[in-house]
Amino acid sequence: MIHLRSVQKSYRRGAESVLACAVDRLDIAAGEQVALVGRSGTGKTTLLHILAGILRPDSGEVEIVGRRLDTLSEAQRDRHRGRHIGMVYQTFNLLQPFTALENVLLGALFGRGADSQARVRAEALLEQVGLGDRMHHRPRELSVGQVQRVAICRALVNDPEVVLMDEPLGNQDKATGGQVLDLLLQIASHGKKTVVMVTHDPESAKRMQRTVDLATLRGEIAVGGGR
Ligand SMILES: Nc1ncnc2c1ncn2[C@@H]1O[C@H](COP(=O)(O)OP(=O)(O)OP(=O)(O)O)[C@@H](O)[C@H]1O
Numbered sequence: 001m002i003h004l005r006s007v008q009k010s011y012r013r014g015a016e017s018v019l020a021c022a023v024d025r026l027d028i029a030a031g032e033q034v035a036l037v038g039r040s041g042t043g044k045t046t047l048l049h050i051l052a053g054i055l056r057p058d059s060g061e062v063e064i065v066g067r068r069l070d071t072l073s074e075a076q077r078d079r080h081r082g083r084h085i086g087m088v089y090q091t092f093n094l095l096q097p098f099t100a101l102e103n104v105l106l107g108a109l110f111g112r113g114a115d116s117q118a119r120v121r122a123e124a125l126l127e128q129v130g131l132g133d134r135m136h137h138r139p140r141e142l143s144v145g146q147v148q149r150v151a152i153c154r155a156l157v158n159d160p161e162v163v164l165m166d167e168p169l170g171n172q173d174k175a176t177g178g179q180v181l182d183l184l185l186q187i188a189s190h191g192k193k194t195v196v197m198v199t200h201d202p203e204s205a206k207r208m209q210r211t212v213d214l215a216t217l218r219g220e221i222a223v224g225g226g227r
């Protein structure tokens with residue numbers, strides 16, 4: 001479902017180039033639930049953005065849900081993401097003028113369409129994460145943990161084949177985080193979804209089928225600190 005080969009992404013800052021992410025090889029099968037771990041600054045967010053098609057790698061091959069993203073244009077990658085990939089951003093990226101329900105429906109608009117069925121799905125998801133009585137609140141009228149749960153609903157509303165999540169439970173208390181993870185894994189298993197979840201929490205990582213440490217993916221590239 002996900003295949004990466006010799007992927008590298010650097011950011012240029014003036015004359016300087018910062019190697020943000022290097023993956024020699026990564027394969028994730030359809031339906032696998034993977035925890036992505038690694039120290040702060042090792043490139044986890046950069047990798048998720050490459051998988052989502054938000055960023056294009058400088059070199060290497062990226063295949064996800066049957067498409068080679070590295071050969072697609074930005075508009076093609078955006079369409080592919082809308083149809084097949086649900087993304088929970090580390091910074092949530094909810095739109096402030098819109099309510100929780102509208103933010104989830106905006107996710108549908110970029111995917112299968114914000115029709116009446118999408119509204120039913122959006123409302124059901126918000127209910128399931130405990131926000132049934134907060135659907136018409138705007139992000140600033142929600143707690144950080146609640147905003148994060150809205151972002152999870154937005155990622156799931158299109159029933160995507162792949163769900164990419166950047167520390168989706170980082171602002172939840174233990175009990176709520178456990179419940180939301182239960183729900184996520186239940187939805188993922190039931191829908192045979194492939195899940196890649198960045199987490200710093202060893203307990204959450206243990207609940208996934210496999211843990212991938214970004215530091216181990218660099219292969220030969222890591223030797224000598226880049227090339
Ligand atoms: N726009 C940018 N310009 C220059 N360097 C950047 C830029 N964005 C990220 N970086 C650098 O790239 C590296 C990888 O960043 P990334 O956000 O992917 O790390 P991360 O593993 O997600 O970290 P964290 O666990 O703190 O979220 C970092 O060392 C960071 O300083």
Ligand SMILES: [Mg+2]
Pocket residue numbers: 044045046090166
């Ligand atoms: Mg990050």
